[in-house]
Amino acid sequence: MADLRRMLHIDRANPMSAFAAAGVLLLLLAGMAMVIYNEQAYKDAKIQQIRAQSRILASTVTAALAFDDRKAAYEYVTALGADPQVRIAAVYDARGALFAGYSRADARPPPAAVMEEQQLIRADHLIATTPVTQGAAELGTVYMEMAIDPISRRLARYGIIGLLVAMASLIFVLLGAAQRRLAEANARLEQQGADLARANENLRAQIEQRENAETALRQVQKMEAMGQLIGGIAHDFNNLLQVIMGNLEVLKRRKLLAGDDAKRMVDSAIRGAERAATLTQRLLAFARRQPLNPKPIDVNKLVTGMSELLHRTLGESIKIETVLSGGIWRVAADANQVENALLNLAVNARDAMPSGGKLTIETANAFLDDAYAKANEVRPGQYVVVAVSDTGAGMPKDVLQKAFEPFFTTKDVGKGSGLGLSQVYGFIKQSDGHAKIYSEPGEGTTIKLYLPRLPLAGDAAEDSMEAQRLPEGRSDRLVLIVEDDEDVRAHAAAILRELGYSVLEAADGPSALLMLDSKPGVRLLFTDIGLPDGLNGRQLADEAQRRRPELQVLYTTAYARNAIVHQGRLDPGVELITKPFTYAALASKVHAMFERRDSTG
Amino acid sequence: MDLLSAQRFEAWRFATALGPVALAACVTAFVPARVIAQTGTVEYAVKATYLYKFAPYVEWPEGSFRSPSDPLVLCVIGVDAVANLVDEAVQGQTVGGHAVTVRHIVEPKRDSDCRILYVAASQRDPAAALGIVRGTPVLTVTDARPDARAHGIIDFVIESNRVRFEIDLNAAAENHLLISSKLLNLAVRVRQP
Numbered sequence: 068m069a070d071l072r073r074m075l076h077i078d079r080a081n082p083m084s085a086f087a088a089a090g091v092l093l094l095l096l097a098g099m100a101m102v103i104y105n106e107q108a109y110k111d112a113k114i115q116q117i118r119a120q121s122r123i124l125a126s127t128v129t130a131a132l133a134f135d136d137r138k139a140a141y142e143y144v145t146a147l148g149a150d151p152q153v154r155i156a157a158v159y160d161a162r163g164a165l166f167a168g169y170s171r172a173d174a175r176p177p178p179a180a181v182m183e184e185q186q187l188i189r190a191d192h193l194i195a196t197t198p199v200t201q202g203a204a205e206l207g208t209v210y211m212e213m214a215i216d217p218i219s220r221r222l223a224r225y226g227i228i229g230l231l232v233a234m235a236s237l238i239f240v241l242l243g244a245a246q247r248r249l250a251e252a253n254a255r256l257e258q259q260g261a262d263l264a265r266a267n268e269n270l271r272a273q274i275e276q277r278e279n280a281e282t283a284l285r286q287v288q289k290m291e292a293m294g295q296l297i298g299g300i301a302h303d304f305n306n307l308l309q310v311i312m313g314n315l316e317v318l319k320r321r322k323l324l325a326g327d328d329a330k331r332m333v334d335s336a337i338r339g340a341e342r343a344a345t346l347t348q349r350l351l352a353f354a355r356r357q358p359l360n361p362k363p364i365d366v367n368k369l370v371t372g373m374s375e376l377l378h379r380t381l382g383e384s385i386k387i388e389t390v391l392s393g394g395i396w397r398v399a400a401d402a403n404q405v406e407n408a409l410l411n412l413a414v415n416a417r418d419a420m421p422s423g424g425k426l427t428i429e430t431a432n433a434f435l436d437d438a439y440a441k442a443n444e445v446r447p448g449q450y451v452v453v454a455v456s457d458t459g460a461g462m463p464k465d466v467l468q469k470a471f472e473p474f475f476t477t478k479d480v481g482k483g484s485g486l487g488l489s490q491v492y493g494f495i496k497q498s499d500g501h502a503k504i505y506s507e508p509g510e511g512t513t514i515k516l517y518l519p520r521l522p523l524a525g526d527a528a529e530d531s532m533e534a535q536r537l538p539e540g541r542s543d544r545l546v547l548i549v550e551d552d553e554d555v556r557a558h559a560a561a562i563l564r565e566l567g568y569s570v571l572e573a574a575d576g577p578s579a580l581l582m583l584d585s586k587p588g589v590r591l592l593f594t595d596i597g598l599p600d601g602l603n604g605r606q607l608a609d610e611a612q613r614r615r616p617e618l619q620v621l622y623t624t625a626y627a628r629n630a631i632v633h634q635g636r637l638d639p640g641v642e643l644i645t646k647p648f649t650y651a652a653l654a655s656k657v658h659a660m661f662e663r664r665d666s667t668g
Numbered sequence: 669m670d671l672l673s674a675q676r677f678e679a680w681r682f683a684t685a686l687g688p689v690a691l692a693a694c695v696t697a698f699v700p701a702r703v704i705a706q707t708g709t710v711e712y713a714v715k716a717t718y719l720y721k722f723a724p725y726v727e728w729p730e731g732s733f734r735s736p737s738d739p740l741v742l743c744v745i746g747v748d749a750v751a752n753l754v755d756e757a758v759q760g761q762t763v764g765g766h767a768v769t770v771r772h773i774v775e776p777k778r779d780s781d782c783r784i785l786y787v788a789a790s791q792r793d794p795a796a797a798l799g800i801v802r803g804t805p806v807l808t809v810t811d812a813r814p815d816a817r818a819h820g821i822i823d824f825v826i827e828s829n830r831v832r833f834e835i836d837l838n839a840a841a842e843n844h845l846l847i848s849s850k851l852l853n854l855a856v857r858v859r860q861p
Contacts, residue, residue: 130850133721135714135830139854201724202764 087243091236098232102225109221113193114186117213120147120156121197125209128158129199132166132206140167147211154192155212157181161205174212181210191217286468287444293473294493298354301347306552308347309648312340313558316650320565349486352404353473353493358624358643359401361498363521366398366405366430366451367391373406377413377426384423385416392431398451398518404494405453405518411487412455412514418478419459419512427456433517435501445501450517461508470504491516538658540567545586546657547571549579549594549607550623559593559623559653566654576602576610583611589618591660596624619660623648712749714831715824716757719750719786719809722822723763725848728783732805733766740766741781743773745797746788750811754786776800783807787820794818805844821845825856832856 124143131140144156148169157168157177168177187194192214199207216224315337319330351357370389377387409428416426433452440447462470462477469475471492476485491514495502501517546568550556553574560570571586573579576598583589592611596604608620622643644656723740733740740763744751754770761768776785776797784807787794795818798808808820821839825832836859840847852858 127850130725130848130854133724134718134833134851134854136832136854138828201721202762204761 087239087246090239090243094232094235094239098228101228105225105228106221110188110215113213113215114188114195116152117193117195117211118186118197120150120153120213121195121209121211124156124158124211125197125199128167128209129201129206132158132160132199133201137167141169143167144169150213152214153211154214155210157210158199159208159210161207163208166207170212177210177212181208191215283442283444290471290492294354294356297350297473298356301350301354302356305344305347305351306555308340308344310552310554310558312337312344313555313561313650315340317558317561317565320650346486349490350473352407352497353486353489355493355497357404357494357497359404359494359497361399361401363397364400364402364405365395366453366518367395369402369405370409370428370430370453373409376406376410380410380413381417381426385420386425388425388427390427390429392429394432395430396432396449396451397521399521400498400500400518401494404498408491408494408516409453409455411491412516415487415514416455416457416459416512419457419461424458424511427454429454429456432520435517443501443503445517446499446519449520450500451520452515452517454513454515456511456513458511461510461512462504462506463508467504467506471502488514538566538654538662540654540657542567542569543588544590544661545569545571545588546591546593547573547579547582547586547589549573549576549592549598549604551575551595551597551599555595562650562653563593563657566657568657575600576604576607579607580610580614583615583618587615589615590664591619591621591657593621593623593657596622617664619664621656621660709749711826711831713753713757715750715811716753718824718831718833719754719784720758720761720763720768722807722809722851723766723768723784725851726807727846727848728805728807729844732783736765738766738781739769740764740783741769741771742784742786743771743776743780743782744786744788745773745776746791746794748788748790748811750786751788751790778804784809785820787811787818801843802839803842803844807845808839808843821847822855827856835859837861 124147128140128143130136131143140158144158144167147153147156148171151171153169153171154174155168155170155177157170158166159181160166163180165177165179170176181196185194185196192212195211195213197209197211198205199209315333319333319337348357370391374387374389381387413426416424420426429452431452431454433450435443435445435447435450437447439445466477471488472485473489474485475489492502495516495518499519503515503517504512505515506512540563546563548556548559548563548570550559550572551574556572556574560572563570569588571582571589573582577600579592579594583592592608594604594607598604598607602610604622604624608622612618612620620642622641624643642656642660644653648656719742720740742754742758744754751772758768758770771782773782776782778800782801783805785797785801787797787808787810789811791797794810798810798818798820801808807822809822809824810818810820811824812826819834819836819839821836821843823834823836825834833855834857835847835852835855837847837852838859838861841861
């Protein structure tokens with residue numbers, strides 16, 4: 068059995084294989100039983116046959132014996148010889164003497180005398196004797212010997228049974244093996260199915276993740292694209308405003324205007340232009356292209372300093388609560404813009420609480436971990452968080468998603484610019500920070516602004532505003548203005564000349580360098596950052612300072628780009644005045660630069 | 669043994685064929701005469717036993733025996749060697765439960781209880797004797813058919829030096845007898861309808 072099991076590769080754990088083995092065993096037993104039964108049945112049949120034949124002979128030969136007709140008797144026994152299996156057929160008279168006999172050519176002659184009745188089974192033949200009787204009288208005896216198939220031939224005949232059994236066994240074995248294979252294949256399929264389901268689950272999770280990421284990315288790209296577009300427009304618009312404002316101021320300053328009406332109109336135009344300039348500043352802020360002047364600031368101090376302004380802005384119906392944590396880190400940010408952002412948020416909160424409520428400003432140190440940072444496109448690390456919460460109407464999710472987009476507003480037409488939050492967003496992003504809105508409709512909204520912690524403890528005193536008097540220029544102070552926009556250049560030149568400075572003008576970098584070489588008196592280079600013809604303001608300044616190390620450089624730009632401003636921060640020691648600049652701003656800036664150089668140099 | 673007996677029969681036949689001449693020769697030649705004498709005795713003894721041995725192969729019509737214990741009556745008419753031997757031959761024999769008894773008669777009677785009638789060769793008018801029992805259930809046996817008209821259902825003949833017989837199925841049918849095929853097989857000639 069064990070051998071069989073081994074032979075059939077039967078796995079004990081597989082009931083089908085055991086079944087197959089049992090089947091094979093059963094078949095073998097059945098085959099053996101069939102052989103034995105067949106053997107017995109064959110012998111029985113042969114005995115029956117020989118007895119029947121000897122009886123027939125005995126019955127037919129009675130008359131021949133009775134009438135001593137050897138010839139007839141011989142005919143009978145010879146007739147039996149037609150059966151090839153009959154080897155000997157003989158008739159004996161009542162005394163046991165041979166009366167008539169037939170024996171096949173290859174058989175021994177019939178025995179000379181037969182006395183007693185017998186039935187014998189030999190290996191290859193059967194012997195049967197039957198008395199010949201007539202009524203009560205015994206006339207003689209019939210003796211017959213019949214060949215039976217030798218054992219070898221019988222076994223050969225049973226071979227077919229063996230063959231059948233073998234074939235059936237083979238089928239059983241094959242079935243067993245097939246069943247085993249099938250079971251294995253099924254198991255494999257199940258495994259694969261499970262794997263597939265798991266893979267599918269992973270895939271779905273990944274797809275979901277990717278969809279989320281794509282949504283976020285689309286949002287970021289949308290903001291980026293809008294930033295580019297708005298930045299570009301605002302920049303050009305700024306240049307135009309510069310021209311308008313410059314000319315209006317010249318008009319006003321030169322007292323060319325006769326009559327109060329004209330003066331009033333010019334003032335009105337100037338105010339309009341200033342408002343437009345403010346708007347472009349806000350757009351640039353969203354586009355992260357406002358020049359920032361980050362300095363170490365204490366957020367708590369800043370919030371405290373704003374309380375008066377906030378009270379005035381929010382009115383009596385809204386309570387203000389400030390929760391300032393101690394030991395707050397310093398951050399590097401443009402203080403004015405932080406104030407602007409907080410004011411923006413406060414105004415938004417007020418608008419969300421038309422029937423009053425509470426505004427809470429909290430500050431805290433915070434840490435953004437890798438997971439959060441990755442999901443929100445921000446650098447992980449230490450931040451100071453300023454959270455502005457209201458108890459207002461809150462925002463539904465679709466509004467929440469778009470809240471930072473420029474020109475998106477839920478306020479009535481004309482009431483909101485749609486720029487407040489986007490400006491905050493742009494500023495915070497430009498400051499390497501992070502802005503997040505949490506809102507529950509009906510509960511209120513919290514906007515958190517994360518500003519990166521200032522890595523160094525170094526702390527400079529905040530700049531105090533410079534005096535508002537306009538310092539006069541001197542004709543020995545020669546300024547080279549480089550600006551591709553003719554109107555802006557003309558305007559800047561007009562301001563400086565009016566202030567008393569000597570001015571040279573160049574439209575691009577190469578011509579500016581030529582002028583520098585030919586006019587050694589140039590002491591200050593006032594250059595736009597974006598210049599055509601392959602030499603931008605930064606490159607020009609670098610080359611100019613290489614030739615004239617003592618040369619001072621004042622940059623101007625509508626927005627800050629990489630050439631001069633890294634990540635929106637001024638390089639230390641770089642002077643910048645952003646367009647549109649005012650007369651006073653330019654006057655004080657240029658004056659300050661000359662004075663500093665003269666006092667140190 | 670077969671060979672020997674065949675030689676003897678051959679000699680016997682030769683003698684009978686020659687008739688009186690042979691007989692004369694037999695007298696002169698002593699040894700052959702003895703052989704003939706012995707053979708003749710055997711022949712008649714055989715014929716005598718055959719008379720009752722026919723019985724198992726013959727089926728008499730129903731009612732031929734009043735009861736199973738009735739004897740089978742073998743009537744012998746005339747006198748010859750067979751008739752002389754038959755009493756001894758039949759002694760103690762039964763056929764199908766019927767004891768065989770021999771009755772020597774002079775004149776056959778119709779509707780007697782004879783079931784086998786042996787007409788000896790010496791009978792003067794065998795045809796007449798046979799005619800009497802014609803149509804009755806009697807197995808008639810003659811020795812060597814006395815004449816063309818006078819023959820029984822079974823007639824002894826000598827063939828190949830052996831006692832054989834002929835069977836006339838027409839005569840058997842007339843007497844309402846059925847003869848077994850086993851017996852028919854042994855007949856040297858079977859007269860059929």
